[in-house]
Amino acid sequence: MATHALSPAAVPAYRGGIYEWLTTTDHKKIGIMYVINSFLFFLVGGMFALLVRTELAQPGIQFFTNEHVYNESFSIHATVMIFLFIIPMLAGLGNYAVPLMIGAPDMAFPRINALSFWMLPLGGILLLMGFLVPGGAAAAGWTSYPPLSERGALSSPGAGQDLWIVALILIGTSSILGGINFLVTIFKMRAPGMTLFRMPIMVWTILVTSVLVVMATPVITSALVMLFIDRNYGGSFFNPETGGTAVLYQNVFWFYSHPAVYVMVLPAMGVISEVLPVFSRKPLFGYKAFIFATAGIGALGFSVWAHHMFTTGAVFLPFFALMTFFIAVPTGVKMFNWVFTMFRGQLTFSTPLIFAIGFLTMFLIGGINGAFSAAVPVDFALHDTYWVVAHLHYVLFGGSVFGVFAGLYYWFPKMTGRMLDEGLGKVHFALMFIGFNLTFFPMHMLGIKGMPRRIADYASTAGWNDWNLLATVGGFLIGISMLPFIWNVFVSLRNGKVAGDDPWEGNTLEWATSSPPPPYNFDRLPEIRSERPLFDARHGLVAHDTNAPREVEDGQKAIGAGPGEGREGQA
Amino acid sequence: MTGAVSHGDPHAAESGHAQRGISNPILGMALFITSEVMFFSGLFAAYFATRAANQPWPPEAFGELLEPLSLILVATIILILSSFTCQFAVWSIRKGDRAGFIRNISITFVLGIIFLVMQMYDYSILFGEGMTLGSGPFGTTYYTLTGFHGAHVFGGVLMLGVVLYRGLAGQFSAKHHDAVEAVSLYWHFVDVVWILLFSILYLV
Numbered sequence: 001m002a003t004h005a006l007s008p009a010a011v012p013a014y015r016g017g018i019y020e021w022l023t024t025t026d027h028k029k030i031g032i033m034y035v036i037n038s039f040l041f042f043l044v045g046g047m048f049a050l051l052v053r054t055e056l057a058q059p060g061i062q063f064f065t066n067e068h069v070y071n072e073s074f075s076i077h078a079t080v081m082i083f084l085f086i087i088p089m090l091a092g093l094g095n096y097a098v099p100l101m102i103g104a105p106d107m108a109f110p111r112i113n114a115l116s117f118w119m120l121p122l123g124g125i126l127l128l129m130g131f132l133v134p135g136g137a138a139a140a141g142w143t144s145y146p147p148l149s150e151r152g153a154l155s156s157p158g159a160g161q162d163l164w165i166v167a168l169i170l171i172g173t174s175s176i177l178g179g180i181n182f183l184v185t186i187f188k189m190r191a192p193g194m195t196l197f198r199m200p201i202m203v204w205t206i207l208v209t210s211v212l213v214v215m216a217t218p219v220i221t222s223a224l225v226m227l228f229i230d231r232n233y234g235g236s237f238f239n240p241e242t243g244g245t246a247v248l249y250q251n252v253f254w255f256y257s258h259p260a261v262y263v264m265v266l267p268a269m270g271v272i273s274e275v276l277p278v279f280s281r282k283p284l285f286g287y288k289a290f291i292f293a294t295a296g297i298g299a300l301g302f303s304v305w306a307h308h309m310f311t312t313g314a315v316f317l318p319f320f321a322l323m324t325f326f327i328a329v330p331t332g333v334k335m336f337n338w339v340f341t342m343f344r345g346q347l348t349f350s351t352p353l354i355f356a357i358g359f360l361t362m363f364l365i366g367g368i369n370g371a372f373s374a375a376v377p378v379d380f381a382l383h384d385t386y387w388v389v390a391h392l393h394y395v396l397f398g399g400s401v402f403g404v405f406a407g408l409y410y411w412f413p414k415m416t417g418r419m420l421d422e423g424l425g426k427v428h429f430a431l432m433f434i435g436f437n438l439t440f441f442p443m444h445m446l447g448i449k450g451m452p453r454r455i456a457d458y459a460s461t462a463g464w465n466d467w468n469l470l471a472t473v474g475g476f477l478i479g480i481s482m483l484p485f486i487w488n489v490f491v492s493l494r495n496g497k498v499a500g501d502d503p504w505e506g507n508t509l510e511w512a513t514s515s516p517p518p519p520y521n522f523d524r525l526p527e528i529r530s531e532r533p534l535f536d537a538r539h540g541l542v543a544h545d546t547n548a549p550r551e552v553e554d555g556q557k558a559i560g561a562g563p564g565e566g567r568e569g570q571a
Numbered sequence: 572m573t574g575a576v577s578h579g580d581p582h583a584a585e586s587g588h589a590q591r592g593i594s595n596p597i598l599g600m601a602l603f604i605t606s607e608v609m610f611f612s613g614l615f616a617a618y619f620a621t622r623a624a625n626q627p628w629p630p631e632a633f634g635e636l637l638e639p640l641s642l643i644l645v646a647t648i649i650l651i652l653s654s655f656t657c658q659f660a661v662w663s664i665r666k667g668d669r670a671g672f673i674r675n676i677s678i679t680f681v682l683g684i685i686f687l688v689m690q691m692y693d694y695s696i697l698f699g700e701g702m703t704l705g706s707g708p709f710g711t712t713y714y715t716l717t718g719f720h721g722a723h724v725f726g727g728v729l730m731l732g733v734v735l736y737r738g739l740a741g742q743f744s745a746k747h748h749d750a751v752e753a754v755s756l757y758w759h760f761v762d763v764v765w766i767l768l769f770s771i772l773y774l775v
Contacts, residue, residue: 108595180602188595218606222613229715234705237617237715243708248620252613 025110026519027099030117032415034092035408037121041084044128046479048077053439053475056468059460070456071139072160076127078142079164082264083171084124086400090267091116091178093407094206096415098182100510100517101200103191103525108184112177119174127167130160138164141454143257144227146238146249151231162231165224172217172224175263179213182206191509193528197291200508200531201284204291205270208298212259212266216302220256223249247314254305262301264396265363266294268403269334272356275406276338278504279353280345287531290337293330300327310379317376324374331367335360350504351425355406358433362398366391369444384454387447393440405432405485412492413499417515420496424488431481438474442467507532600753604760607723611764614716618771621708630709633702639773642696646689647769650724653682654762657731661755667745669738676735676751679758683728690721713772720764727761730754 021029051073055063064070095113099106107113130137135158140149144164149156186207190199199207227249229235236242238249277284284290303323306315338360347353369391373379382388405428412420445467451458458464502511511534513522526537593601622628629637637643657679663671694714704714734754737743743751 109599176603176606180599180606183602184595184599188593188598214602214606215609218610219613222610222617225719226614226617226715229704229711234703235711235715236705236708237621237711243621243625244711245620245624248617251620252616255613 031096038089045080053472057472067456104189116178123167123170179210182210201273202270216259223252258305268400271407282345285340293333296330352410358402366394385447386443390443418496435477596749
């Protein structure tokens with residue numbers, strides 16, 4: 001038996017263009033909508049970042065009319081980037097790729113999948129509507145610690161903070177439903193032969209991420225609900241005046257928000273773990289070690305939340321510092337996986353690989369300065385300074401965002417049937433890489449020199465002027481770097497090189513179907529006998545099934561062929 | 572809802588892929604309950620933190636209101652009973668006994684509604700005594716925890732109503748009753764949360 005021929009289900013009745021997209025339950029269309037929606041919010045969040053950088057370019061208040069607008073800007077910047085860009089963007093890539101990678105026709109619950117998506121633009125609009133209400137949008141930072149976020153004349157009197165809470169509950173619910181959907185899909189919908197330890201790494205990282213989402217996101221929902229009760233019904237969860245505990249919010253909040261860091265980075269690690277082997281012409285070095293490292297990061301992720309709270313004096317410092325150091329171990333394992341995948345490989349420096357290397361180098365810096373800050377005395381010195389801002393951007397921008405773009409360049413041909421332009425892609429990378437380092441490396445210096453985060457103004461004599469100006473220039477360079485990307489997408493959609501089924505000679509099942517794939521995904525699947533079924537198919541399953549009877553079906557594609565046939569197809 | 576190769580693939584059965592183990596809706600419900608457990612964990616953690624910071628607990632003004640041997644004990648027994656009848660309904664439909672299934676799921680549905688009515692009555696008494704969400708940490712935690720539990724009971728009653736309606740329409744059989752299994756899991760979860768809530772609010 002050489003192939004598993006899959007006869008398509010009944011083709012749905014045709015519905016007109018926009019109506020089809022608005023009502024679709026196809027994971028590929030939903031995935032693409034996730035990506036577009038997230039990218040739009042990326043631009044919105046980027047605008048707010050540029051407003052913040054413009055204000056900080058020079059000492060004094062010159063750009064905003066008052067500091068409150070500045071507070072709104074950095075709060076909405078962070079909230080949008082985390083909850084409406086990185087998390088849903090990676091969920092969107094997963095939504096597109098996971099069913100294809102495991103040989104499934106769709107997600108387990110297609111309608112819940114559509115619901116998960118549509119909650120996102122709704123949540124985003126609610127969040128941004130804060131700018132229209134009296135008192136303005138949420139301005140207590142993305143962490144919204146009480147008492148800053150409590151209702152009070154000096155804290156957050158307006159409805160903007162309530163809109164922020166409701167938006168985050170909606171987005172969180174969308175994440176939870178998406179996580180459940182991913183888990184059921186991965187556990188129940190795999191094609192024959194696709195055992196757990198033959199799944200692509202991307203699927204493994206989505207699996208671990210989904211566990212984190214399902215276990216951690218409800219906890220922040222509970223924190224938000226309590227904050228809402230405090231603000232609107234006179235509750236006293238977090239208000240010490242009436243017997244509440246302010247640190248309680250921080251505990252519950254970070255119990256979600258630290259695992260959320262791994263929700264934001266694990267799928268990006270999955271993306272580059274797909275990209276690096278393909279463009280190095282080698283299997284991933286240490287496939288199982290990588291999986292165990294991913295699971296290890298996920299498990300340890302639940303025991304480190306209080307390293308955000310060292311200076312509260314309310315947490316057991318040695319435990320949380322030690323557990324935080326431990327996280328560096330599985331992360332270090334992964335660095336070896338990636339570096340040794342590339343070592344002695346036949347590297348093709350296409351845009352996805354370049355972005356993956358960007359991830360590797362920048363995430364390395366972010367990881368090292370993170371482990372550095374995990375030391376309690378260092379953290380006491382650097383807490384709430386720009387050092388932290390530098391660290392988190394090296395992880396979430398240098399890591400996740402570079403990984404996102406690696407994934408976009410990698411899967412764009414599959415999504416659209418067209419290749420993105422390599423030249424424009426490299427210009428995009430160069431501008432973004434230089435801009436990123438110009439923006440965020442100086443923030444290390446600012447942090448060490450003692451500049452606190454979330455301030456609109458600083459003394460011109462503090463010695464922070466030059467680094468701030470440099471960071472602002474870099475910020476605008478990042479903004480400019482999006483222009484070649486957007487131009488690239490529009491040009492390539494019309495005139496890009498036709499991709500064909502498998503432009504990169506990929507290893508995983510999504511490249512076994514047409515580009516873009518049909519609604520039911522696969523006409524037939526190759527045999528799955530390893531984590532690289534397409535490699536096996538191209539090279540004729542040399543290592544496997546040598547005694548299997550040969551079957552030849554006329555007109556069959558090489559990838560669907562049995563032992564030996566694929567080799568002829570190659571020649 | 573069957574797997575990748577279920578439609579028209581003659582090899583699906585022999586490769587052991589089709590419908591093995593737990594079904595998609597039941598696994599989905601189990602994962603949803605996991606997330607609900609974590610949601611209540613957050614609220615319970617808040618309860619214990621607030622309680623530890625406020626002694627004596629309950630405050631003297633409300634101390635005698637929370638008498639365990641009262642209406643609330645009856646409500647607790649009713650909810651626990653409904654968990655049993657729910658399980659009887661599951662066992663009935665597994666054997667294909669539709670009449671027994673309808674009977675038991677109807678009783679569960681009614682018991683759920685009685686619990687909600689009793690909780691509302693309990694709230695009206697407490698409101699009458701001046702205990703509100705805004706009357707200090709005790710009122711805040713009491714209403715938040717029992718309120719969210721009540722909301723979940725309400726959701727469960729809606730689900731039971733849907734299952735009852737579909738059962739009356741003859742949509743369930745010994746082979747096809749995933750919705751019943753999933754709803755009963757949820758109902759047991761709601762019951763367990765209440766037992767924990769009753770213990771920490773009234774007994775400990």
